[in-house]
Amino acid sequence: MKESEICSFIEGENITLTPVNSEHAAIYAKWQSLQNVRIYSRNIMPKTVEEIKKWLEPTEGRTKKDISFEIWQKKDVKLIGDCGVNDINWYDMKAFLGLMIGESEYWGQNICTEATELLVEYGFNELNLNKLYALIFSPNKGSYKCVEKNGFIREAIFKKDVFIEGEFVDTYCYSLLKEDWLKNRTEAK
Numbered sequence: 001m002k003e004s005e006i007c008s009f010i011e012g013e014n015i016t017l018t019p020v021n022s023e024h025a026a027i028y029a030k031w032q033s034l035q036n037v038r039i040y041s042r043n044i045m046p047k048t049v050e051e052i053k054k055w056l057e058p059t060e061g062r063t064k065k066d067i068s069f070e071i072w073q074k075k076d077v078k079l080i081g082d083c084g085v086n087d088i089n090w091y092d093m094k095a096f097l098g099l100m101i102g103e104s105e106y107w108g109q110n111i112c113t114e115a116t117e118l119l120v121e122y123g124f125n126e127l128n129l130n131k132l133y134a135l136i137f138s139p140n141k142g143s144y145k146c147v148e149k150n151g152f153i154r155e156a157i158f159k160k161d162v163f164i165e166g167e168f169v170d171t172y173c174y175s176l177l178k179e180d181w182l183k184n185r186t187e188a189k
Contacts, residue, residue: 006072010122012114017069020082024070025052027079031102064088067127071099071115073106080106083115085123085132093130095123099143112146120150124178131177137162138170151184152176 010017029049068084081101088095097119099112123129134152136143144154152174160168 006077009069010118012074012118014074014109015080015111015114015118016072016074017083017115017118018072020056020068020070022053022056024079025049025056027102028052028082031081031100034102034104069119071101071111073111078103080111081115083119085119085127085129088127088129093128094133095127095129096133096135097123097147107142112142113149116146116150120176120181124181129178131175134174136172136174137164138172139164144172144174147174147176150176151181153180 006016007018008016009019026049029047029052032047032052065088066084066086067088068082068086070079071081071083072078073080080103081099083097083099086096086098097116099115099119101107101111120132123132132152134143134147136147148154153176154172155175156173158171158173161171162169
């Protein structure tokens, strides 16, 4: 795909977040089948391209609870992952962040940190949310370091909460309040 064909919604320094595109369903299905990618997203059942396309179809007549994006790496003009603001509770003004880098050669390059920063800014500034959450499994050190870099605080630990690779592991619940995020931004300037 050419850079001019990418429908950018949120621009970062190294990545661009675009609306999800059902034409990329085969790529999503590939990621959700890769053992090292799906392990922390809990995709334990294989998904077909048709199932992914159906999941991407808009739902009519309901309040939108999930806003999903593709993550494109700018330098290589390559689709490398997806992310979103999920399970939005519009009344209480809170939501969960979700993020997956499906192309492992892009791991360890601070792409998740940048994507999280973009999602946080979008969630607080454009969606006017008050609180964002991230649920992260204890073996996934890269993910909890990423949210900590973005100011999230570990609020809770759910002991032996999920079964991964033959053992029960903890789930960490992180959160970030808009007021704390604004304060941290002001102090950083």
